[in-house]
Amino acid sequence: MTKSGQARVSRRKSPSWMSIDRHARLLSLAGAILSVGATPEPATAYGTVSDSPGHDQQLSPTPAIELTGPPREPQRPAIILAHAIVVRTSPAEGGVGAEDIGKVDVWYDAGIRDAFAALAVVSASGERVDKRDAAIDSADPSHVSVSVNRLNPGKYTARYRALSADGHLVSGAWEFEVRP
Incomplete structure (x- = not known):
């Protein structure tokens, strides 16, 4: 294994690198959840992250989870011109x-x-x-x-x-x- 390959493996095993990577994945998932309201169909999330040593962090398949939320209000224009009152x-x-x-x-x-x-x-x-x-x-x-x-x-x-x-x-x- 080359030095650069060893550095990549050690970074993956490093607790601080794992926490940064986990944090990035959580932020990505949070962004996906927040954008659910912007699409007419419900979004679906898949899998879990494996943190076991010696394994690359990747999504493992699990059943789909339907993400639903409260009904959305119709979008309103930012500026509404109204008649004089x-x-x-x-x-x-x-x-x-x-x-x-x-x-x-x-x-x-x-x-x-x-x-x-x-x-x-x-x-x-x-x-x-x-x-x-x-x-x-x-x-x-x-x-x-x-x-x-x-x-x-x-x-x-x-x-x-x-x-x-x-x-x-x-x-x-x-x-x-x-x-x-």
Whole structure:
């Protein structure tokens, strides 16, 4: 046997070399187990490692073990673009406003595009009572307001429409009341 052959044999018999090799095999097996969730079919593992002196470390055949785990959740995209969502209104939905409220406001969860931005206030009789001057706040692109004259006591509906950053048009309404 040559010196290099003896060195290979002695390395195999060396406890530190065996532990490094065993560790590498365990890491490889752990990687295979973790990747099971990435494949639609269950993975199968085979064999055991023999550490007996004088034998090369190799896999000996044993029955297949099916590796299964909990059901996987569907993969979701890393970034989800969503429609603009109303996060606050003034007066609040179902709330009470003063007769001299002056303006009605809506705030979205993100800035909206100027095109198609609208906010209108309508009385219970269907009459539009705002000044038709709805505008996006230049300091806060998620805030839209519209001016109103002095409102008579009664119920009002504020209707909004906005073009969200993802390009979708969103609209809706909320009601509030004015009391003397």
